[in-house]
Amino acid sequence: MVWTREEIAAQAAQELRDGYYVNLGIGIPTLVANYVPDGIEVVLQSENGMLGIGPFPFDDEVDPDLINAGKQTVTALPTSSFFSSADSFAMIRGGHIDLAILGAMEVAGNGDLANWTVPGKMIKGMGGAMDLVAGVRRVVVVMTHTDKAGSPKIVARCSLPLTGAGVVDAIVTELGRFDLDQENEQLIAIDLAAGVTPETVRERTGIPVVMA
């Protein structure tokens, strides 16, 4: 049984440590906020200029001046702070954020990451992703293990334009949770979804996979 989106988010939440400042990307990464382990407190940063993101608002609390980087309405906490885009990326670039969790189209064994364009077909823009992967201390990717055609998204070398070179530290997919060993260009499986075998993972991965 492969993991659901919610289960992937819960697995990624295992990366959180008490006191961490964390930036969560759009999509499944946003769900990670729902699975902060007991006894652990983290502060969420949003690159549009906010530290201390609260839960989504109740309907009568919605404020168009209060959104996250995914342009979703959010709320503030008693210890939140707001700042400009330049100050926000000074925080990110300066290495002050402990962990970033974000999506990807491709990850290579050497840690390269691609997630912002498919030349000639799709141009989404890099937004803050290049700054996050360059500046944040630990970068965790959550994504589907393979693309729609069933081909591996974890590959020997990225074919798409890069978001960052040598930046990915860990990956969570529907098949399992992995550390990326950039030096040896291999995946180290920390945990696999129930019933998923190492062989299944190896078949669907473009680089060697070892068990932790």
Added chain:
Amino acid sequence: MVWTREEIAAQAAQELRDGYYVNLGIGIPTLVANYVPDGIEVVLQSENGMLGIGPFPFDDEVDPDLINAGKQTVTALPTSSFFSSADSFAMIRGGHIDLAILGAMEVAGNGDLANWTVPGKMIKGMGGAMDLVAGVRRVVVVMTHTDKAGSPKIVARCSLPLTGAGVVDAIVTELGRFDLDQENEQLIAIDLAAGVTPETVRERTGIPVVMA
């Protein structure tokens, strides 16, 4: 009759234009604030992080958290703002201040300015002076025309370590008010103190002096 300190300040105040943002140095430049011409409004900046400097405080208003760059106690105005040192010098370096008035030890015909050290004898530090002369649109020097030994302080080439190269636009001394023509390396006298002759000025100046 040469000009007094107060008269020098009043003459330097002729450089002010309505709407100017102005940085005044320590000493005579500070006095310029007392001679803002009628009908003209200027906003004073202090490089320690303040825009909109008010008058000196009454005795019972003195606040150690409210000083100018000369470390004198000052007051705020209704439209004042405070900011960090980095933001203050972003303002200065970025060319947003219209006019700086400051003291000098030596000014050269090419606009070079020296005012922060006499090697081996005196080391005051440049403080914000190098940033001001490099970043502010118009730089006016107020100083005595000659040094204690009677030698010219307006010279062909500075002998002291520079604060800035090619930065001085105008000079006010006890003898008169002058524009500095950097291209032709000469002083252009705009106004002389009553009874001061062009010959007197020429005798005490190390570069050519022409009348406006």
Added chain:
Amino acid sequence: MPKHKVHSDTQSALADVVFDGMTIMSGGFGLSGNPEKLIAGLLAIGVKDLTVISNNCGADGFGLWTLLNNGQIRKMISSYIGENKLFADLYLAGKLELELNPQGTLAERIRAGGAGIPAFYTKTGVGTVVAEGKPVEQFDGESYVRETWLRADLSIVKAWKADPEGNLVYRRTARNFNPNMATAGRITIAEVEEIVPAGALDPDHVHTPGIYVDRVIQGSAYEKRIEFRTTRVRGEAQG
């Protein structure tokens, strides 16, 4: 001068400073903190051949999208296209010049423009197309790419409140690029929801000192469109 900064409407504020071919910075992130009224003013004037520096380019029917749709924009300098189909289509069809910047590099280039810093080094984009053709250098054993400043003929920004001196205060995440852009325009015009009297803003809490603001207009009936209205239900387990 403080007393001359407040203008009555966008036309009076914009008319004598716009020209075809100019470069304009426009604040906002997504649809939050957009200078709605000044953008509408630019649409009404019809100034064209614009280079626009803005993180996004509005969204369907809103903000900068309306200028793009009206053929007034020649080039965008942005970080994100996302769901803006018109933006993507015009670019992919070769009808719009586009310079994509990492968002943090874009913000820092704008800050640098206002701060008199013509170039700086950043790790962001090293090893990607962003660094192609730019100097890359090592500091403390790591590679950094050199990026240059951005400045504009005109910056249009949206704040919450202004005083007559042009001091600005922003509200929550509607701040975003606005304070940075306010510093980097040769002329900066701010639109605000409320002009308050001198003395009403705490000088410790001014976000943009008035020195950066040449003109101010008060807007009304702000649309403040929301892209993704995301809520929770009372009584539901909290995320």
Added chain:
Amino acid sequence: MPKHKVHSDTQSALADVVFDGMTIMSGGFGLSGNPEKLIAGLLAIGVKDLTVISNNCGADGFGLWTLLNNGQIRKMISSYIGENKLFADLYLAGKLELELNPQGTLAERIRAGGAGIPAFYTKTGVGTVVAEGKPVEQFDGESYVRETWLRADLSIVKAWKADPEGNLVYRRTARNFNPNMATAGRITIAEVEEIVPAGALDPDHVHTPGIYVDRVIQGSAYEKRIEFRTTRVRGEAQG
């Protein structure tokens, strides 16, 4: 973590982070906004061979002057000596290393240290001794000198108020270098006049977000010495 940031006294906050030979940034301009209590803590601990980055070096009997007087400082990185006779004498006697920076370059180098920018270009100092030995380059026909970032093992800063998360608010010109230095220390310790409960600071008006602050102590009986008490007399013509 917010809950662990507040320490009871300077010794508890400093003891396990200081070491001989370390680099310390210390906030303040003149005697305004100085971390008085933390400097006293460093004096009490006696940590030595320090490189101190601070605009000034205190004044007779006050602030960093006391560390200089106690032989704890090996090198100063500053912009201004002014009337500090001990500072000038030790330097001129060759007993103190000194790196003088233009004040704006010093502030920007510190900001760059916190912002992940290893180098930047500025006009300040071109054609002076400050630019000697540094790369000088032309941008848009003008010359700029390259300056590098500054970072520290420890930053000590003085703010007015803090909340338990370490969010800081400064008061008037006591802000100065403090917010910039708070971003550039591997460890940053803030001393404040008042620790307020969570929720007491307006999130739009936090000057230093808590992410930059590792530890907070509340001081008392601040001396806040004034260098030049300059006043006017009621009834006198106003300057």
